[in-house]
Amino acid sequence: MTTVLIADDHQLLRQALRRAMEDAGLVVLGEAGDGAEAVQLVDQLRPELVIMDVTMPVLGGIEATRRLHAAHPDLPIVVLTMHDEEALREEALRAGASAFLTKDSSMQEVVATAIATAAGEALSAELASSILTEFKAAPAAAAGPGAAVAPVEPSPLTPREEQILQLIADGYSTSEVAARLFISGKTVKNHLASIYDKLDARDRTQAVLSAVRIGIIRLN
Amino acid sequence: MTTVLIADDHQLLRQALRRAMEDAGLVVLGEAGDGAEAVQLVDQLRPELVIMDVTMPVLGGIEATRRLHAAHPDLPIVVLTMHDEEALREEALRAGASAFLTKDSSMQEVVATAIATAAGEALSAELASSILTEFKAAPAAAAGPGAAVAPVEPSPLTPREEQILQLIADGYSTSEVAARLFISGKTVKNHLASIYDKLDARDRTQAVLSAVRIGIIRLN
């Protein structure tokens, strides 16, 4: 018997996933509506597997995965997302996800991945791609074995950068963000510059959109 | 027996909806992955009801609803969305939707709404809110009976404005958009100005985000 926790902010998806899991013989211990709740419920319910959505309020799925993986290194986490972005996939796996699936996947794929993951494959990244390969063309490079996660991408954003980009997305101008954070407008612009660099954007609009796709920004 | 067509770009949701519908005794004639496909399949399969997602590639759910409603005025369309925006709700109902639900809804709500809608209530807006009222606080104003849809919002965007905003979202600058459309940069700025006005945005970033929430813009 395998126990599982489902974290997704859409009740519709949660119910659908629960049902599919239960039909496959898994036991759904609980459902979380955001990342923070997921972290809390894992400590409380001790599931053997977590199904985690990326875009969630309060605490995003990636960050929730990072925290869960830090606290429970052996807990398998299957990350589910709306947008199939290569960078996001890497982010998820680097955060400690055992597998990465798109919502374009079928219910069967999700269940199969969940069961396989819970069975305890050691090589996380390999598993994710091998399962996905059955449905799509092979993604990209196969990293070597071990812990080295490959220096593919520089990194996403620092906490401060995320905070600033979130405020920009919320509609604040550079100087308004500065005022809210009690820092200089120049500093905000400097942060934005490094954000553009990291997200490969050339202006705030593209940066915000990119962040939305990645799932590190809330749409209010 | 009631026949239904499901339009959603996420296979996961489609399967979940199909299952819930079938369990409730409805017959799912087919599934569409985008708005254009939905329009085509309606003509082909002649369902008695359509479940339509808002954010879909190729042709958005709102526009698809508008076209379906124009071609089949009696066809009930239940619009489903990620983001619970009052403006979007109005948009959907104005486009001819019979009901409006969020993905925060439960499967039961969706099925109940579908069945009630298919049963053929005349007062569309009323129905949507009355059903939602059982779960949330009453939304807002109850419009009078009849066809007058109330002059609540001015209107969304003109085709040209949507096109321009889409290009902005795709990463083009004002002058690049102008070059692509063979018009003056000043004209693009003028269109943007009226877009800001209509979407209540003060810059392109907010306008694009607003459009994304409304579902009239693709995220590439």
Add this chain to the structure above:
DNA sequence: AGGAAGTTGGGCCACCCGGCCCATTCTCAC
């Protein structure tokens, strides 16, 4: 101890952007 990264801040400058006026043309509806 030393280096890397994050946060804060500066100056400078060209250019873009948004706000506020305006006019012309075309189409469509009343």
Add this chain to the structure above:
DNA sequence: GTGAGAATGGGCCGGGTGGCCCAACTTCCT
């Protein structure tokens, strides 16, 4: 046929924005 709305364009201007330099301080890891 008159008027409303859409699409096209103009000028002007102040302030915001992004690019490209640089520096200081803190924290953290090695």
